[in-house]
Amino acid sequence: MRFLPVFLDLQTGPVLLVGGGELARAKLRVLSAAGARIRWFATDGNHDVSGLNAGEVARIEFAAGDPLAADLHGVIAILCAGAGNVGVAMSARARAAGLPVNVMDDLEHSSFIFPAIVDRGDVVIAVGTGGTSPVVARRVRESIEAMLPGRIGDLATFIGRFRKSINGRIAQMPLRRRFWERVIDGPIGALVLAGRNLEAEQALADITDPTIFAGASASGEAEGRVTLVGAGPGDPDLLTVKALRALQDADVVFYDELVSPEILDCARRDASRIPVGRRVGKPGIGQDAINKLLIEAAKSGQRAVRLKGGDAFVFGRGGEEVEALRQAGIAYSVVPGITAALGAAAQFEVPLTFRNEALRITFLTAHKARDAEAVDWSALTDEKMTVVVYMGMTAATSVRAGLLAAGRSPQTPVGVFARATLPDAQAAVGILAELPDLVARVDRGPAILVIGDVVAHSAPALDQNWRDQNFTQTISKLLEAAE
Numbered sequence: 454m455r456f457l458p459v460f461l462d463l464q465t466g467p468v469l470l471v472g473g474g475e476l477a478r479a480k481l482r483v484l485s486a487a488g489a490r491i492r493w494f495a496t497d498g499n500h501d502v503s504g505l506n507a508g509e510v511a512r513i514e515f516a517a518g519d520p521l522a523a524d525l526h527g528v529i530a531i532l533c534a535g536a537g538n539v540g541v542a543m544s545a546r547a548r549a550a551g552l553p554v555n556v557m558d559d560l561e562h563s564s565f566i567f568p569a570i571v572d573r574g575d576v577v578i579a580v581g582t583g584g585t586s587p588v589v590a591r592r593v594r595e596s597i598e599a600m601l602p603g604r605i606g607d608l609a610t611f612i613g614r615f616r617k618s619i620n621g622r623i624a625q626m627p628l629r630r631r632f633w634e635r636v637i638d639g640p641i642g643a644l645v646l647a648g649r650n651l652e653a654e655q656a657l658a659d660i661t662d663p664t665i666f667a668g669a670s671a672s673g674e675a676e677g678r679v680t681l682v683g684a685g686p687g688d689p690d691l692l693t694v695k696a697l698r699a700l701q702d703a704d705v706v707f708y709d710e711l712v713s714p715e716i717l718d719c720a721r722r723d724a725s726r727i728p729v730g731r732r733v734g735k736p737g738i739g740q741d742a743i744n745k746l747l748i749e750a751a752k753s754g755q756r757a758v759r760l761k762g763g764d765a766f767v768f769g770r771g772g773e774e775v776e777a778l779r780q781a782g783i784a785y786s787v788v789p790g791i792t793a794a795l796g797a798a799a800q801f802e803v804p805l806t807f808r809n810e811a812l813r814i815t816f817l818t819a820h821k822a823r824d825a826e827a828v829d830w831s832a833l834t835d836e837k838m839t840v841v842v843y844m845g846m847t848a849a850t851s852v853r854a855g856l857l858a859a860g861r862s863p864q865t866p867v868g869v870f871a872r873a874t875l876p877d878a879q880a881a882v883g884i885l886a887e888l889p890d891l892v893a894r895v896d897r898g899p900a901i902l903v904i905g906d907v908v909a910h911s912a913p914a915l916d917q918n919w920r921d922q923n924f925t926q927t928i929s930k931l932l933e934a935a936e
């Protein structure tokens with residue numbers, strides 16, 4: 454991010470506007486509407502203020518002479534629009550004076566840029582694209598405008614009026630936040646958004662104990678809880694609405710290594726983020742230590758999210774964590790996620806069940822060869838069963854041996870689906886006899902192995918829509934080769 458959005462206090466001094474024509478007048482309108490005092494050097498000599506009201510015009514100082522010789526004392530920012538070559542020279546002056554400067558359409562000579570603005574009274578939203586595309590910024594602004602309740606600014610003003618007095622009655626910070634969240638999300642917020650401010654004020658005054666309203670226990674302590682959240686297979690758009698809400702709500706997020714940074718970014722900015730999973734080549738902190746952290750966080754009144762790849766209850770140790778929370782008497786809930794098998798099935802169009810061909814699905818894990826040896830392969834002989842193997846890359850040879858020994862045909866279609874739903878997803882499809890080779894053909898994990906006739910219906914196997922993808926061979930070619 455080159456340009457950080459910050460908000461400039463327009464009460465502290467005038468903005469120097471240099472330029473003429475419609476470009477300068479457009480900036481004049483934006484600044485005037487925001488209540489700025491403006492010192493305007495009209496480089497075309499035309500101080501046209503049509504469209505501005507008397508109050509706005511009264512805040513404009515019409516300057517004459519050479520803007521390069523202008524007195525910069527007290528000026529808070531310099532803006533050049535329609536100023537031609539003067540813009541570059543003004544930029545040098547501004548920088549020498551340590552003042553923020555914007556030269557319109559000239560990133561090189563600007564130290565700040567103008568965002569597209571959504572203005573709803575006390576709620577102001579700035580949308581920027583780092584100066585790359587004002588049109589995209591405007592489109593985003595339009596979407597936000599359409600989404601926001603009309604009186605959202607009134608809600609901010611309402612809270613601003615009572616914040617100090619209410620916060621003075623709630624000692625704990627997390628409880629303060631929860632108090633206002635309940636106000637905003639509950640009937641009081643709805644009354645303000647409906648323009649019924651007097652009733653909203655009365656409802657606020659009727660709250661006798663703000664700490665209890667905020668959800669504190671009878672002793673006045675914030676009540677913590679843990680939410681186990683399935684983050685899905687990687688694509689942030691596959692987070693559920695509930696998962697997103699839990700993330701926005703959390704004070705602390707304990708996350709696994711498979712959770713992508715984009716998903717972690719959905720958490721509140723000020724939430725603590727603690728990695729607890731295994732890193733590549735490094736052991737994790739261990740299940741007992743994770744359980745302890747979750748329990749401690751909840752006991753200290755925090756809302757903790759335990760964020761896991763896929764779904765917490767599919768090879769995610771969710772069961773162990775829920776047991777520990779139950780035993781410790783911690784309030785908890787579970788938000789399901791899209792497990793890797795379903796993410797891969799959707800992306801690569803593998804129907805995990807198929808009429809008359811695949812009537813059952815088995816999810817199993819074979820992390821190491823010895824796990825694979827522990828699997829009862831004889832239970833997987835049914836040809837109408839799709840077998841999905843999690844964590845099976847390194848044990849692919851043992852998986853093949855187990856299934857062949859159980860009587861599965863070496864011609865059974867199989868797919869290795871790596872990094873499903875992520876931008877660099879890969880698929881390698883073929884037959885069971887070649888499973889370890891197919892694993893070797895994907896660059897890296899995580900990957901699932903799907904074994905069963907349904908793989909022959911997948912998009913990579915049929916070579917449809919996947920011509921650009923990095924899959925290796927189509928199943929038809931492999932079948933031909935095997936004959």
Ligand SMILES: C[S@@+](CC[C@H](N)C(=O)[O-])C[C@H]1O[C@@H](n2cnc3c(N)ncnc32)[C@H](O)[C@@H]1O
Pocket residue numbers: 686687711761762763764765766767768769791792793794796797842843844845870871872873874875898899900901
């Ligand atoms: C510890 S398990 C966690 C499974 C997770 N709880 C779920 O429901 O998907 C990790 C394994 O999930 C599979 N996996 C996770 N994300 C994946 C992805 N995006 N594409 C393919 N496989 C994935 C891989 O087999 C990986 O080794």
